[in-house]
Amino acid sequence: MTLQAIKYDNGHLTILDQLYLPHVAKFVPIRSAEDGWHAIKEMRVRGAPAIAIVAALALAAELHTLIAQDKLSPVAEEVQVFIVEKLRYLVTSRPTAVNLSDAAQKLGLIVEAQARERDSTGRSVAAAFLKAAEQMLASDLDDNKKIGHYGAKWIVENALRPGKQKVNILTHCNTGSLATSGYGTALGVIRSLHSSDFLGHAYCTETRPYNQGSRLTAFELVHDNIPSTLITDSMAAALLASRKADISAIVVGADRVAANGDTANKIGTYGLAVLAKHHGVKFLVAAPRTTIDLNTRSGSDIIIEERPASEVTNIKGPREGGNETGAMSMETIRIAAQGIDVWNPAFDITPSALIDAIITEVGVVEKASDGSFHLNAIFEGSPDL
Numbered sequence: 001m002t003l004q005a006i007k008y009d010n011g012h013l014t015i016l017d018q019l020y021l022p023h024v025a026k027f028v029p030i031r032s033a034e035d036g037w038h039a040i041k042e043m044r045v046r047g048a049p050a051i052a053i054v055a056a057l058a059l060a061a062e063l064h065t066l067i068a069q070d071k072l073s074p075v076a077e078e079v080q081v082f083i084v085e086k087l088r089y090l091v092t093s094r095p096t097a098v099n100l101s102d103a104a105q106k107l108g109l110i111v112e113a114q115a116r117e118r119d120s121t122g123r124s125v126a127a128a129f130l131k132a133a134e135q136m137l138a139s140d141l142d143d144n145k146k147i148g149h150y151g152a153k154w155i156v157e158n159a160l161r162p163g164k165q166k167v168n169i170l171t172h173c174n175t176g177s178l179a180t181s182g183y184g185t186a187l188g189v190i191r192s193l194h195s196s197d198f199l200g201h202a203y204c205t206e207t208r209p210y211n212q213g214s215r216l217t218a219f220e221l222v223h224d225n226i227p228s229t230l231i232t233d234s235m236a237a238a239l240l241a242s243r244k245a246d247i248s249a250i251v252v253g254a255d256r257v258a259a260n261g262d263t264a265n266k267i268g269t270y271g272l273a274v275l276a277k278h279h280g281v282k283f284l285v286a287a288p289r290t291t292i293d294l295n296t297r298s299g300s301d302i303i304i305e306e307r308p309a310s311e312v313t314n315i316k317g318p319r320e321g322g323n324e325t326g327a328m329s330m331e332t333i334r335i336a337a338q339g340i341d342v343w344n345p346a347f348d349i350t351p352s353a354l355i356d357a358i359i360t361e362v363g364v365v366e367k368a369s370d371g372s373f374h375l376n377a378i379f380e381g382s383p384d385l
Helices: 033-041 048-068 076-091 098-116 122-158 186-195 212-223 233-241 269-279 375-379
Strands: 006-009 012-016 027-030 167-171 199-205 228-231 247-252 256-258 263-266 282-286 314-318 330-334 347-350 357-360 363-366
Touching: 006 048, 006 122, 012 048, 027 033, 027 048, 033 048, 033 076, 048 076, 048 098, 048 122, 076 098, 076 122, 098 122, 122 167, 122 186, 122 247, 122 282, 122 357, 122 363, 167 186, 167 233, 186 199, 186 247, 186 282, 199 212, 199 233, 212 228, 228 233, 233 269, 247 269, 263 269, 269 282, 269 347, 363 375
Parallel strands: 167 199, 167 247, 199 228, 247 282, 282 357
Antiparallel strands: 006 012, 012 027, 256 263, 263 347, 314 330, 357 363
16 A cells, blocks of 8 residues: 555645654654645655645644634635735745745635625635645546656667566656655556556655655555565766666656756756766656746746755764663764855756656656657646646
């Protein structure tokens, strides 16, 4: 059974706190937009689709409470303003991932339209938001499974080595159930390959400095019994050069895809794309259409979030063997020289020239004859492009 990291039912939202993984599976309640903002900012939840979903459902949980306590304004316009202001606040938690701002904009338009209805009330505006926010959870899961299907099919048709019946895949960061509503994007492609018996082996990078690969992706791969191996980030070149590993493709997720196909993703993605090009390995980006930002012309226009220096200078984990009582004891240890300056960008930009295809829930976008991606096509309704 695929891991479920976001649980929501009728205004009650809990998330699997990723700060404790893989050591402890701890679910924490999210009762308000403020709770959601802190969960996203502190990376208790991360991954572009999951961020958007948790933000929307955090506000949904707050609205449910206001309705239950009879504290919601009866005036439609007042509730509209309240919701839009909360959405703007939530967007400030993570600026690079476009899914969050895209969801906030769409939800804002829904409540605005409802507020303009002749007989609209505060309750009806809130109800319109709740319906749309709750639908995001189900829609994302369905989209992920489609991404997995299309991506697996493309890899088998385009990356399977001659004489081979299975593919070995490398992925970076975490793009699975912990980064989405379930199943995953890039990890969803790996899951789909595995379920159809086309996956030979999956490799995941540790993804320093926050270790999403070693803490989260490895956790999911083990959870689903997928044959897999963890490597350090610095081993990627050697892995691609290895005949024994025989990597057919690298599949990564995205936090934002610009109109020209340039992609912002977890730091280290760009380096993997360069290595893939050198070694003749297919490099694929798996992302829902909500991650594609046609208003951003290229990667140079994407804001790159910088994270605290402590993520690089310190590591956190349980003491081996626990403490004197046998209980798990979490400790933070400094590993860098005191006083050293730190640069810690959370993302980098992979130029579209290094990307072979972009996998979405409506099909796989390949480069046109001029070498560019024409991403407008995926918003025009063709199910298979």
